Amino acid sequence: MGFLSALRFAWYGLRDTFKTERNFRIQSAFAILALIMGLLLKIDLNEWLWIGVSIFLVLAAELFNTALEALTNLVSPTWHPLAKKAKDAAASAVLLLAVFSIICGIIIFLPKLVQVIKHFNSVT
Template sequence: MDKRRTWGDVFRNAWDGVRATASTERNFKVHLALCAAVLLLGALLRVPRLDWGLLCLAIGLVLSAELMNTAVEAAVNLTVGERLHPLAKKAKDAAAGAVLASAVFAAVIGLIVFAPPLLRLAQDWGWL
């Protein structure tokens, strides 16, 4: 009978996955840097609480999609070896598409949240 994992084991394994992805995947590092920039801009612009919720939702979606994309790519690469089967390509492309879709969603949220205060700031400074 298999040993049941504790909640501590479950969270440790999940955190190991996030750390491994952050240390090895360039795109995840880019998303983390953009996440930090969004959080900083939100703080500087003092966005309202609801906007914070939208920004956090978008950030969580993009980071989750990138983690899933990494998992799909690793699993497919493990099972197909050197030769890429058409179904393996389909799986990898679909996972990458999920990241793209979530990133576009996040960009739209960013425009909705940041455009009004940035436009007001530009008008206040006489740039517009």
């Protein structure tokens, strides 16, 4: 398989996951919100790196979770405790990274938002 074919398949995976997975769309919306806030609050390069890592880790984890769920459903169409364990563990990985991202967002954005609010209150 050539490089362009691999890119095309990767694009199909992103597109299909965005179309079919509500959580991926929600996480993408939060990623866009974080990017907009970063631009508005003029975060520095180090802060951009943390926000970027957070966004990509959560979205990649959700893609892995989606892949694992699809594969689990294929090989175990009926309920099985090991299938449940696999799905729950993958969902937990996404949750842990989402919490990490929220913590990063709070550390980066909260002090800047407090400064904006203080400045706005002092002007009015």
